[in-house]
Every structure is written in C-alpha cells, then in structure tokens.
Amino acid sequence: MPHAPHAPNSPQAPQAPRQTTNGGISFWYAQQSQDQSQDQSQNPSLPTPRTPRTPLPGDTNADVVIVGGGYTGLWTAYYLKKAAPFLRITVLEQKFCGYGASGRNGGWLYNGIAGRDRYALLHGHDAAVRLQEAMNATVTEVITVAAEEDIDADIHRGGVLEVAYTPAQLARLKTFHETELSYGEKDRELYGPRETADRIRVSDAVGSTWTPHGARLHPMKLLKGLAAAVEALGVTIHESTPVTEIRPKHAVTPHGTVRAPYVLRCTEGFTASLKGHRRTWLPMNSSMIATEPLTPAQWESIGWEGRETLGDMAHAYMYAQRTADDRIALGGRGVPYRFGSRTDNDGRTRPSTVKALRQILLRLFPQLSDVAVAHAWSGVLGVPRDWCATVALDRSTGLGWAGGYVGSGVATANLAARTLRDLVQRDSGQSGATDLTTLPWVEHKVRKWEPEPFRWLGVHGMYATYRAADRRELTTHTAQSSRIARIADRVAGR
Numbered sequence: 001m002p003h004a005p006h007a008p009n010s011p012q013a014p015q016a017p018r019q020t021t022n023g024g025i026s027f028w029y030a031q032q033s034q035d036q037s038q039d040q041s042q043n044p045s046l047p048t049p050r051t052p053r054t055p056l057p058g059d060t061n062a063d064v065v066i067v068g069g070g071y072t073g074l075w076t077a078y079y080l081k082k083a084a085p086f087l088r089i090t091v092l093e094q095k096f097c098g099y100g101a102s103g104r105n106g107g108w109l110y111n112g113i114a115g116r117d118r119y120a121l122l123h124g125h126d127a128a129v130r131l132q133e134a135m136n137a138t139v140t141e142v143i144t145v146a147a148e149e150d151i152d153a154d155i156h157r158g159g160v161l162e163v164a165y166t167p168a169q170l171a172r173l174k175t176f177h178e179t180e181l182s183y184g185e186k187d188r189e190l191y192g193p194r195e196t197a198d199r200i201r202v203s204d205a206v207g208s209t210w211t212p213h214g215a216r217l218h219p220m221k222l223l224k225g226l227a228a229a230v231e232a233l234g235v236t237i238h239e240s241t242p243v244t245e246i247r248p249k250h251a252v253t254p255h256g257t258v259r260a261p262y263v264l265r266c267t268e269g270f271t272a273s274l275k276g277h278r279r280t281w282l283p284m285n286s287s288m289i290a291t292e293p294l295t296p297a298q299w300e301s302i303g304w305e306g307r308e309t310l311g312d313m314a315h316a317y318m319y320a321q322r323t324a325d326d327r328i329a330l331g332g333r334g335v336p337y338r339f340g341s342r343t344d345n346d347g348r349t350r351p352s353t354v355k356a357l358r359q360i361l362l363r364l365f366p367q368l369s370d371v372a373v374a375h376a377w378s379g380v381l382g383v384p385r386d387w388c389a390t391v392a393l394d395r396s397t398g399l400g401w402a403g404g405y406v407g408s409g410v411a412t413a414n415l416a417a418r419t420l421r422d423l424v425q426r427d428s429g430q431s432g433a434t435d436l437t438t439l440p441w442v443e444h445k446v447r448k449w450e451p452e453p454f455r456w457l458g459v460h461g462m463y464a465t466y467r468a469a470d471r472r473e474l475t476t477h478t479a480q481s482s483r484i485a486r487i488a489d490r491v492a493g494r
Contacts, residue, residue, distance in 0.1 A: 018292065018372035023348035026104040027290040027329065027375035028220035052096060053239040058256040062090040062236075064424065065251045065258040067243045067274075068266035069093030070102035071409060072402050074226045075417030076264060078145075081233040083421055084430060089235045090258055092251060094242035094270065098223040101268055104347060104379030105410055106288060106319045106331045108309045109142055110160045110214035111135040113415075114406035115388025115441065116183070123440035125182075131439050132183040136213045138415045142222075143215060151225030153217045154324035158308040160214035163196060165204045165363075166474055169313035176313070177209040187212055200304045202364050214309050216321045219410070243267075245275040248397040262393075262424055265401040268409065269380030270343060279448035281404050283380035287349050288331035289357045290323070290375045291368070299326065301367050310364075316467050318360050327374070330361050347377035381407050390444040391416045393423035400424070404446075 024030050064080060066073045069091050077089050093099070113135050120128035139157075146153055164170040177190050188211045191199070196208040231237060238255075245252040251263050267274065269283040294302075304310075310320040320330040354376045362369060384390065384404040389412055393400035400423060402416035403409070418436055425431040436442075450458065 018374070020289075020354065020373045021375045022354070023346050023377055024375075025099065025347050026220070026288070026377040026379070028107070028218055029098065029103050030375065032218075032220045032224065053093075053237050055240040056092065056238040056253055056255040056258065060090070060256065060258055061088070062258055062260040063087045064089045064262045064264065065260040066091045066264045066266055067246060067251055068100075068268070068270070069097035069227070069237060069239065070100050070266065070268060071223065071226070071413035072268065072416055073264075073266035074223070074230050075414050076266060076402070076420045077230045077235045078226065078233065079418050079421040080424060081230070081235055083425060085234070090260070091230070091235060091237045092241045092243050092253060092258065093237065093239045094273075096239045097227045097237065098220055100270055101379050101381050101409060102223050102413075103220045104288070104377060105219050105286075105407075106309075106329060107217045107219050107321050107323075107410070108160070108214065108319055108408075109139055109155070109217050109410045110309060110408070111139055111185075111211065111411065112408040113389055113412050113441075114404065114408055115386065115390075115444075117179075118386060118388050119440040119444075127440040129184050130435075131441060132185070134415055134436065134439060135411065136185070138411045139213050139215060141418075142411060142414050146222065146225065149225060149229040151222060151229065153219075153222035153225060155215050155217045155222075156307045156324075157212070157215040158306040159210050159212045160311065161196075161199055161208050161210045161308040162311040162313060163200070163202045163205045163208040164313045165202060165206060167206070170207045173207055173209055173313045180209070180211070185211060185213070197303070199306055199308060200310060201302055202310075203366055210308070216307055216309050216323075217410070218324065243274065246399065248399060260398075261428075262398045262400060264393075264420060264424075265399070266403065268382040268403040268405065271382055271403065273343070279451065281382035281384055282449050283343050284383045284406070285378055285380055286331055286333060286407060287353045287357060287378040288329060288376065289354060289361070289373045290329040291327045291361070292372045292374045293326045294328070294368070294371060298368065298371070302365055312364075318357075318364075320364075328361065328365075328368075330357060332357055332360060343380050347379060349376045349378045353378070381405060381409065384446045385449050386446045388441065388444060388446060389416070390441055390446070391419045391423075392443045393420065393427060395427050398427075 064087055066077055073091055077091050080087055081089055116128050116131060119131060143155055146155060164173040180188050191208045193206055196205045241253050241255055243251050243253050246263055246265055249259055251258045271277050271281045272283055304322050307322045312318055316333050318330060318332040320328055323329055358373055382403045383406050387406055389404045391402040400420055402420055405412045422434045422437045426437060
C-alpha cells in the first residue's frame, strides 16, 4: 500500500526521504482499495470492500461468453445485455476485473484511435473520417453512461493538450494539427508559446495543439463502477478463471468449459497467453509514476487549471494527467517488451524506468525537483503487427474479438464494445447492418508478429532508436525530425 497520503494541497516536507511504492497493480488500484477501507472504518454501516468474485464452478452454457474482464469485455457485456436482456452472458477474467490495462492506464479518455491513417489508405479518406467522428462521439458516450449509471470516476472534460518543446517537435505538431483538421476535427486549436502557457506552463514549450474531445478520469473507479452496472443487469462475472484456449463455441479454463454460440476475445495485452495466439498481438509495456499531491504554490507555478490531459510530440512520447487529488500521473515507455511475449509481475517497474519517468517530469516542470514519486507501476497493451486497432466477428464460427488499441483503449474499448454488440445482433438476426458495423476497422485482418528473437530485437531496437532521436533533437535544435526516427517508423510498419 502507498505511504499515508497527504491531503490535497497540503504543505510538503521536501527534505524528508519518502518511499515509492513499486507495483501493487497500480496507483489507481491501491488508492481506491485504501479509500474503501478508510471509508468503511469511519462508517461501519457502509459495505466492506468487495470480495473477489467466485471462479467458474464447472462446465456451463451461455448465449455469449466474453473472455476478459477489462473495459472491452465489460462494455460489451453492458451493451449486449441492454440491447437483449434475455441473453445469458458470462464474463471470464483470469485474475480480477481491472487487473490488466484497464486498471493501470493513464486515465486518458480521448478520441485517438490506432491505425486511422492506414484505414484511410485502405478504404478511402471519407471512411476514416467516419471512424474519427465515431471516436469523437465515444468520448461523450462514456461520460454520459457513467453519469446515467452513477459511476463517479473523477471525470473532468478538459480536453487534450499536446505540446512541443523543440523545433522538430513543433514541426511535427503543426503537421499533426493539420492532419486532425483534415479528418473533420474543426474544433481543434493551435497555440503558440503564450497560449500554451495560459493552459499549462511546460518548460520551454514552443507550441501546442488542443482538442475538446478528451477527459481525465480515474481508470479503476470507472472499471469498478462498470463491473457493478454489468452485474446489476444480470451478467455473470467469474474471476480467478484464466481461459487457456478459445475455439468455436468453447472457452476452456482449468475450472471447466463455457459453451456458447458466441465467444468474444477481449484480452488486449494478455492475448499472447492464449493457445495459438502467441504472435497475434505483441504485449507492449508501458510504465507510469504518480507524484505525491502538489502544494497550491506548486500548482500556481504550473497552471493546469483546466485539468487537460497532457502529451508531447517526442518520438518516445509521454502522457500525463492532473489527478482529482492534485497529483501528477505520468507515463511512457520503460522496458518496451519482454522476451517471449511475457507480461509483468503485478506492475513492478525497474528503478531505471522510474528514474527515467521522473526525468521526463522534471524536463516538463523543473520546479518540481523536491516532489517525491509516490507510486510506480507498469502494464501491457496490445499491439498488432500493423499497429491498427480492430473489431471483428467470424460469422462461420461465432468467434469475435476486439483490441490492439496500442495505448488508446480507454475510449476505443467502448466503441469496440458497441460494434461487437451490433455484429452479434446482426449475425443472430436481431438487426441488420449499422453505422458501426460498416466502419473501416471492422473485420480488418493483419499478419502475425515475427517469431523470437526477431520481435524482441525489433521492438527494443525501435525504441532505442526513438530515444536516440529525441536526444538528438534536444541537442541540435533543428526543425527537421531525426532521420533515424523515420527509419524506425518504416521498420516498425507504423
């Protein structure tokens, strides 16, 4: 558990050594567990913190079985049950709901989707515009449903601010801004140094772009609220039930097999653990830190009153938010990939990664040199070989899947879930094609990743190249993006 937290905006004692909690799933998980325990101890009439859901008791049947108890799986169960209350839906989760990326991410509910530019090449620009418009609307959809289901997830719709602090980053930012406008985002704004500082005073920022299609949230609060809403609808969730194999009409676990006409794989970064899927999606590692709460004086020096989510234009990019209790949570790539598609051990993070993330924090806000890192953690996200998110249902087998979000899953999972709902309803004769089932990412096929050691060498080489490119751009101050980063993009297939 984290050390005893300071009250938000309380004075700090920077000279005193403070310990960083490493792992323990995530700061979001630890914080909510601690808050629940404190609330219950102060008011014994409140229910105790949730006990684990029971594992699958044995062989059983369902109309739909969903593998994975994260955002994609739970949203899919939610929308399917709302659309067809008679459906018997079972969700199988290997550990507990929110153990994976859904409980460890940066809390960015925003309109980015992996693969949009490739979809424009494959299906035409207008098709990609429709996909982008669906993502814009998805941000509002999540916020609306959270309010309707009385889910308090610390949501604040401050938009997304992406900054540049080198000439090369500024050139990329301007290109990025124009590209977003070309996909119909007419409410996006481009800022110079002064307008950027009016929002967030990032050190040496030379420009930024802002979109209103984004919000900050607490990932675990959203996840737990969604799981409760799903159970209230009558969906069965079994935790501590790892699925070892998916085949038509069967989800196989050590506790028994669930048989159902539809088996939907919603496993994102943990897909490689399934039989036959070792090379389907690469489990890319992302790491985060959360600071102790900042003082009012520290916030005065930074700004950030709009509580925008914050990103940058580095090749090895970072993402950050100002939390509801006035911390900074910041993430980026640490050890990008573990040999053999292995995943982490409950979020533990290498000290060198914690140090690197803290250096990024101080690069952005050098005045925070006395602020301690309270928590560090890691998690995996799913990366297809062509870096394109997909959603699909094989009508000949009843096998469906969604994911490959490449780090943009908080919102994309919701769009994927509504699309899976429509695909299942179309296949079962309950409806026809919908606007969602005709989006260009539906039924997209992609080749598998290379076998080891080639994928380990490729991924580590790619990110070493990106970091080298960022260092070069910081020192040369050229407006030209580093050539080696462009080479890495081509090798990666991005």
